[in-house]
Amino acid sequence: MKLLHVDASPKSENSSSRTLSRYFVDQLRARLPLLSIDYLDLAAEAPPAITELFARATYTPADERTAEMREALKVSDALCARLLGADALLFAMPMHNWTMPAAFKAFVDTIVRGGLTYVATDDGRYVGTLGGRKTLFLTTRGVDLRPGTPFVAMDALTPSLRAAFGFIGVSDPVFVDAQPMQFAHEVERAAAMRRARVELSTLAEAWGSIEPRAALSKVG
Numbered sequence: 001m002k003l004l005h006v007d008a009s010p011k012s013e014n015s016s017s018r019t020l021s022r023y024f025v026d027q028l029r030a031r032l033p034l035l036s037i038d039y040l041d042l043a044a045e046a047p048p049a050i051t052e053l054f055a056r057a058t059y060t061p062a063d064e065r066t067a068e069m070r071e072a073l074k075v076s077d078a079l080c081a082r083l084l085g086a087d088a089l090l091f092a093m094p095m096h097n098w099t100m101p102a103a104f105k106a107f108v109d110t111i112v113r114g115g116l117t118y119v120a121t122d123d124g125r126y127v128g129t130l131g132g133r134k135t136l137f138l139t140t141r142g143v144d145l146r147p148g149t150p151f152v153a154m155d156a157l158t159p160s161l162r163a164a165f166g167f168i169g170v171s172d173p174v175f176v177d178a179q180p181m182q183f184a185h186e187v188e189r190a191a192a193m194r195r196a197r198v199e200l201s202t203l204a205e206a207w208g209s210i211e212p213r214a215a216l217s218k219v220g
């Protein structure tokens with residue numbers, strides 16, 4: 001299995017989302033020794049914000065693009081290739097102002113590409129090309145937005161991730177949300193990390209048990 005692991009927190013060692021994504025990868029690697037990982041750190045390598053040239057280039061048919069347009073799409077072409085080359089996707093990020101952090105939004109704007117991560121059909125539909133990939137969104141939140149809490153209606157992160165990635169074919173993602181973190185008592189924070197670790201271990205077990213059967217069916 002090839003996993004594309006993307007971290008998006010601007011924080012380094014003290015990042016809760018990075019701590020949990022590392023935990024998940026360790027759990028998965030313990031079950032899949034042949035796991036190969038393509039790692040992208042958006043704090044170190046955020047794609048540039050969308051420029052006018054990019055906006056024109058992306059909607060210009062490939063065979064009509066100028067050299068300048070092709071150059072403007074290079075980072076996007078490379079990131080789309082990394083997504084398409086992966087069997088499984090892990091996106092870890094903090095909630096920032098109720099939605100995704102800016103670096104991850106720039107990533108999304110860069111990887112939703114006609115002809116690459118989605119295609120338009122002759123009968124006017126749009127079909128995502130990332131179907132069939134196991135996908136985990138791991139998010140950390142300062143407050144508690146679980147059902148029944150006062151902040152539940154403020155979650156603009158989960159629906160925006162579902163919409164953007166659903167459009168490019170990620171139809172059944174798993175969400176593990178650690179909350180409340182920063183704006184909670186230390187005891188509640190520790191409990192949130194524990195709950196997230198339990199969910200991540202269960203998921204690693206599920207993902208880790210799929211591959212041997214898939215390999216067997218290929219052999220047979």
Ligand SMILES: Cc1cc2nc3c(=O)[nH]c(=O)nc-3n(C[C@H](O)[C@H](O)[C@H](O)COP(=O)(O)O)c2cc1C
Pocket residue numbers: 009010011014015016017018093094095096097098099140141142143144181182183
């Ligand atoms: C700029 C900024 C905006 C934030 N906005 C929110 C928010 O809207 N809602 C929330 O619950 N937490 C918010 N937080 C808190 C983070 O989501 C929380 O601390 C999270 O655990 C950070 O994860 P990290 O350590 O991986 O960066 C914000 C933090 C920062 C730095």
